[in-house]
Structures are given as C-alpha cells and as structure tokens.
Amino acid sequence: MTEYRLAILDDYQQVAGDYAPWDSLLDDGIKVSVFSAPFVSEEQAVAALAPFDAIVAMRERTRFPQSVLDSLPNLKLLVTTGMANAAIDLEAASDRGIVVCGTGGSPAAAPELTWALLLAFARNLPVEENSLRAGEWQTGVGFELEGKTLGIVGLGRIGKRIAGYAKAFGMDVLAWSQNLTADAARAAGARLVGKEELFSEADIVTLHLRLSERTEGIVGSEELRLLGPDGLLVNTARGPLVDEAALIRALEEGWIRGAALDVFDEEPLPAGHALLHSPRTVLTPHVGYVTHESYRKFYGEAFEDVKAWLAGEPVRVLNG
DSSP, X not given: OOOXXXXXXXXXXXXXXXHSOGGGGGGGTEEXXXXXXXXXSHHHHHHHHTTOSEEEEOTTSSOBOHHXXXXXXXXXXXXESSSOOTTBOHHHHHHTTOEEEOOOOOSSHHHHHHHHHHHHHHTTHHHHHHHHHTTOOOOOOOOOXXXXXXXXXXXXXXXXXXXXHHHHTTOEEEEEOTTOOHHHHHHTTOEEOOHHHHHHHOSEEEEOOOOOTTTTTOXXXXXXXXXOTXXXXXXXXXXXXXXXXXHHHHHHHTSSSEEEESOOSSSSOOTTOGGGGOSSEEXXXXXXXXXXXXXXXXXXXXXXXXXXXXXXXXXXXXXO
C-alpha cells in the first residue's frame, strides 16, 4: 500500500475531527497531521508542508501562490473548502500536476452574519453589552432599519439573500456591480443604479463581490466620502475590496458613520492594528462561514475529495 501524508490546515478551533472521520484514513495508508496555528510567513508554510502529499486548506487562511506550490515537491492533491479560492494559483497547480478540489458550503452562513453585524451596529449592541456588564444602563441611541436605503455591491448568491432580508425589514434596496442588469436586480427586489449613485443614496452599503484584480480596492476614498457621515459600510466578503488605509482615515475623520467588518487585508488581524482602535466599528474575526452547518459541509466534502482522489476518480476538481 502506498503511504501518503495529509495536512489539515488552519483548524483554529481544533474541530476538524468533529466533522469528518479523518482517523479512518489510516486504513488507506494516509497519516493525517492537523495544524491549528496560522503560518506567519510563506517560508514557514513551505518548511512545514514540504513533506506532505495532500493538503486540506480552510478557505484563504493559507495562501498557495506559484512560489509556494513550486516549493512543495510532494504535493499531489490540494483541497480547498468552497468552490473558489483566490489564494490558490490554479494555473501553477496545473503546471505542477497538482489536483485542486473544492467543496460545497452553507448558503446561509455568510448572509446571516452580514445581517447580524448590521443589526449589531444599528443598535449599538457591543457597546451596550459591555456597558451593562460594567454596571451602566442605556449609554447610547440606536437607529432603525425600516425606511432606510440599503446599497448592495454585488448581487450574486449572497447579495440576493441580503436583498430579501432588507425587504423583510422594510428597506429600499439599491444594487450595483459591473455586469448587473436591471432585470436581474429587479428579480431580486432591488433597483439597479450606478456605483456613484449607490454610495450617495444608501444609508448602509454592504459588499458581496468576489475578490479579483478587477474588484480589489473597488471601495476607496471617493466612495467612502460619497457614503457620507451618516453612512455605514458592511464588509463580510473580502478585506481587500476596500482600501484599508482610506477606511481607517474615514473612521478617524468622520467621513462615514461607521463600519461593520468580518474581513481584513491581513488575517488574523495583528495585535495593535489601527482598525482595532478605530471609532464606531463592529468587528468579528472572519466568522461568516464558521458554523456547524458550514463545517459539516466543508470538512465532510473535503474528506470525500481525499477518498475520491485515492480511488483515482477525483471530484469537484477546480483546475480541470
């Protein structure tokens, strides 16, 4: 029997074993190692992963550019949770003969977290909870969503759910993305507008785009100034969609009302980062997909991917 080594990466909560029978892979000649801490550099990742034949990556927590893939001589299978991963160079993987497979995911996890962040900011929930625990009572005044205008940047699978939530809360919904049509927006309960109009008219803007060369930095100083001192920015998609330096300045100088963020340019967010001290923010550590339901799908199908590859019939292949 051929022996392989499998690495499960970035299991921050040390729960991978709760969602798939990884130990059973020993019967197939696979020794499994679990990494719970993030790699602090590309060099550290390469040094740790060089012996492994297969890797299961959790979303984009570890990057696999060409430079890393070229330094992993034993790697034959790379599994990512989800069916898209901007941190993996698929072309480089194909050039090296590495099979890249994906998994399904929960359609509800990220949109529900988006709405939780939005509501938490609107009603000052983190501030009120902390003040209550400190012995105070009713320290601020929140605002209601009914009658407000929500601007959705990216009306795909997640954006459409957000539009539905907004309608249930009695909000007007605007939408924009580079290829969105008026008919598609209307079908989702939104009104197609231009990018400038969306940021000018919306009380709250929420981002739901995939990160790419075309979308990186799509929200910058101009958009934040248009959003204005009463506007809230919500981002549960990817940190680099927003010019982080401009966002920090916008918060510090009061260009916008605030920001509710689950994603950042660098993750985990370093201690002492400016956003941790920025005013009028609600921050969570990229937990949009961190649910039991999502992990069952991620780890369960990642396990299936490994088994199928062992059988010579890989499934959910992302690089053809």
